[in-house]
Amino acid sequence: MESHTPLYPVFLSLKNRHCLVAGLGEVGLRKLAHLLDCKPASVLVLDTKAPSEKVLPLLEKSCVRFERRTCSPEDITGKILVFAATGSKEENARIAGLCLEMGVLCNCAAPPALGNVFLPAVARQGRLAAALSTGGASPALARQWRDELNAWLIPRRRAAHLLGRLRPLLLDLPDNTGKNKKILQKLATPALQRRLADGNAGSCQTWLAAELPAELHAHIAPLLAELFDALP
16 A cells, blocks of 8 residues: 655745746635735746646736746745646646755646645635645545535634734733733633624623623623624
8 A cells, every 4th residue: 555644734824925827727726816816926827838827817917927838937936825727737737846956935837746735625714724635645535524524614713813913902901910822722612712703792791791801891792793804
């Protein structure tokens, strides 16, 4: 039986980073769309053919630059992530090889084993994200389970949003006894999550007022209003 090296899971921030997409077929288009969702500083897009009509809205993004040509080593320099998604396995292999030599992360559409980045199926709800990979065994299964993960995340997205806003406020308060850490642990328990999932702002406010220090009570109502407006 063939053995597989375990993949190291990681979420990559593209803020102030530069990326490259080589190839604008169905695969390249999908990679570009997902890439732009993560707000990179710039994306260089290369293809030897003129872009199709459905690609044009993405190419009009201010951070995107399209050039009709093949990929050169200079294009890869300074990039944090490269997608080799041309219609040619030979060209994809060439690009992946350049990335390997230059120490740049590369996702290779075909053959995928030549790349060093394998994209998982990602479920997103607000700021909450869960990534799932079968290690290439079955992308279809990964997509099916991603949809199930999406359903699981929906009632939990409010908790992630609220704690993301409360945590820095709490950590800014004086804490000489570890009390703030205990409060953060209590906020992460199912008691608050159930109230948030039910959508009862009054119940959430009462529970938070009982658990949070008095210094934060003035923040509770505005944060809940913001939360339920952002994630109805």
